[in-house]
Amino acid sequence: MIEFDQACDQILVHTRCLGSEDRLIEAAIGCVLAEDITSPMDVSPFRNSAMDGFAVRSEWLLDCSESQPLTMSIGSTTFAGDRTVTQPAMSTVAKVMTGAMVPTECDAVVPFEDTDYDDHQVTFCRSIAAGSNVRQAGEDIKLGQKLYSEGTAMGALDIGVLATIGKRTVSTYRRPSILILGTGDELLNPGDELVQGKIYDSNTFTIHALVSPFCERIDRVCGVRDREKELARALDSSHDIIVTTGGVSAGERDLVVDMAEAIGWKRVFHKVAIKPGKPVYFATRDSQLLFGLPGNPLSTAVTCSVFLILALRKMIGFEDYRLRLKPARLAPEAIWKSGRKLIWPGFIREEAGQMVATFSPKRSSAALTALMGTDGLVFQSATDENSEEVRVEIILWDHILRI
Ligand code: AMP
Numbered sequence: 001m002i003e004f005d006q007a008c009d010q011i012l013v014h015t016r017c018l019g020s021e022d023r024l025i026e027a028a029i030g031c032v033l034a035e036d037i038t039s040p041m042d043v044s045p046f047r048n049s050a051m052d053g054f055a056v057r058s059e060w061l062l063d064c065s066e067s068q069p070l071t072m073s074i075g076s077t078t079f080a081g082d083r084t085v086t087q088p089a090m091s092t093v094a095k096v097m098t099g100a101m102v103p104t105e106c107d108a109v110v111p112f113e114d115t116d117y118d119d120h121q122v123t124f125c126r127s128i129a130a131g132s133n134v135r136q137a138g139e140d141i142k143l144g145q146k147l148y149s150e151g152t153a154m155g156a157l158d159i160g161v162l163a164t165i166g167k168r169t170v171s172t173y174r175r176p177s178i179l180i181l182g183t184g185d186e187l188l189n190p191g192d193e194l195v196q197g198k199i200y201d202s203n204t205f206t207i208h209a210l211v212s213p214f215c216e217r218i219d220r221v222c223g224v225r226d227r228e229k230e231l232a233r234a235l236d237s238s239h240d241i242i243v244t245t246g247g248v249s250a251g252e253r254d255l256v257v258d259m260a261e262a263i264g265w266k267r268v269f270h271k272v273a274i275k276p277g278k279p280v281y282f283a284t285r286d287s288q289l290l291f292g293l294p295g296n297p298l299s300t301a302v303t304c305s306v307f308l309i310l311a312l313r314k315m316i317g318f319e320d321y322r323l324r325l326k327p328a329r330l331a332p333e334a335i336w337k338s339g340r341k342l343i344w345p346g347f348i349r350e351e352a353g354q355m356v357a358t359f360s361p362k363r364s365s366a367a368l369t370a371l372m373g374t375d376g377l378v379f380q381s382a383t384d385e386n387s388e389e390v391r392v393e394i395i396l397w398d399h400i401l402r403i
C-alpha cells in the first residue's frame with residue numbers, strides 16, 4: 001500500500017500529454033491550446049464610427065450652442081462594410097453608420113439624435129469633444145498583442161476572441177478517448193426492470209459525468225460480468241484510458257487486476273492509504289492507462305476525482321495540472337479520527353477570513369448521497385491524537401471539474 005502523494009506522483013510519471021491537432025475554433029471549447037496566440041491584426045482593423053451620425057471636425061462645432069446653431073450640408077454617406085470612405089467636400093459633413101470608416105479629416109461623430117437633419121442638411125446645437133464616438137484602429141486588440149499562452153484552456157468566452165482576429169482553427173492538445181467499464185454480475189442499466197439481487201449501475205454514470213469535460217470520446221459499458229474471459233476481452237481495448245469500477249478488492253470474483261495483468265497491463269500500484277478508495281488500482285500498457293476504481297459508489301467518485309482527473313489534466317495539456325489544495329480548519333463538530341488519510345466530500349465556508357470545512361455527515365463509502373450538495377473534497381491526514389484544532393486541506397468541485 002502506498003501513500004496518497006506517492007500515488008499521485010506515480011500517475012503523473014506514467015501520464016503523457018497527448019499530441020496536438022488543429023481544431024475548428026467552435027470545437028475548441030474545453031481544449032487546451034498547444035500554441036501561443038498573438039494577434040495578427042488590429043481590432044478594429046480601421047478607425048470607425050461607434051454611432052450612426054455625422055462625422056465632423058470637432059473644431060467646426062467649437063462655438064456651437066442652442067442660441068448659435070450651425071447648419072451644414074450633408075456631403076456623403078458611408079455604410080458599415082463600404083470599402084472606401086468619401087471625404088466630405090468643403091463645408092459639408094459625412095453621414096456615417098455604426099462600423100463605417102470615418103473620413104480621415106474628421107475626429108468626432110455627432111449621433112443623429114443630437115441633431116436636426118433632413119436629406120440635405122444638418123443643424124448642430126452643441127459642441128463635441130475630439131474623439132467622441134470614433135473607435136480607433138486597434139482600440140480593443142493591437143497587432144502583435146499576445147492574447148493566450150500555450151497551456152490555456154479555451155472556454156465559451158474565448159471562441160469569439162479567436163474569431164475576431166481571423167483564426168479559423170487553433171492548435172490544441174488532443175483529448176483522450178476513454179472506456180468506462182462497470183464490472184459486476186449485479187449491475188443493471190437504469191431503466192431496466194429491477195430484479196432480486198441486482199442494483200442499478202451508478203458508477204459508470206458518475207464517471208461519465210465527472211470526466212466528460214476532459215474527454216473527446218467516452219464509451220460506457222455497464223455490467224461486464226465477473227468472468228475471466230469477459231473481463232479480459234473488455235480490458236483489451238485500444239482507448240487512451242480504460243476505467244473500471246468494482247472487482248479490485250479481495251472478493252472471490254474480484255478479477256480485474258489478474259485479468260488486466262494476464263493481457264499485458266503492467267501494475268503501477270494497487271491499494272492506496274486513503275478512505276474511501278483504498279483498493280484503487282493503476283496500470284499502464286504502452287501509453288494506455290488503466291484505472292481500476294473500487295466499486296463502492298463514493299469510492300468511485302472520490303478516486304475518479306483525485307486520480308483519474310489528475311491524469312486527464314496532464315494528458316490534455318494543462319500547464320498547471322496538479323489539483324491545488326488549500327489549507328482549512330476543520331469545524332470542531334466535524335472531527336473524525338481515521339487511521340487513513342480521509343478524502344471525503346464536505347461543506348466549505350469562510351469564517352473570519354479562514355476556510356472552515358465539515359465532512360458530509362454520511363460516513364459510508366457506499367453512500368453516493370454523501371456527495372449531494374457538497375462544495376468540494378476535504379483532505380485530512382491520518383490522525384490519532386486528540387487534537388482540538390484539526391488542519392485539513394480542501395478543494396472545491398468547481399476547481400476539480402473545471403476545464
Ligand atoms: P466490488 O468492489 O466489486 O466488490 O463492489 C463493491 C460494492 O460496490 C458492491 O456493493 C457493488 O455492488 C457496488 N458496485 C459495484 N459496481 C457498482 C456500480 N457500477 N454502481 C453501483 N454500485 C456498484
Ligand code: MG
Nearest residue numbers: 183184246247
Ligand atoms: Mg464486484
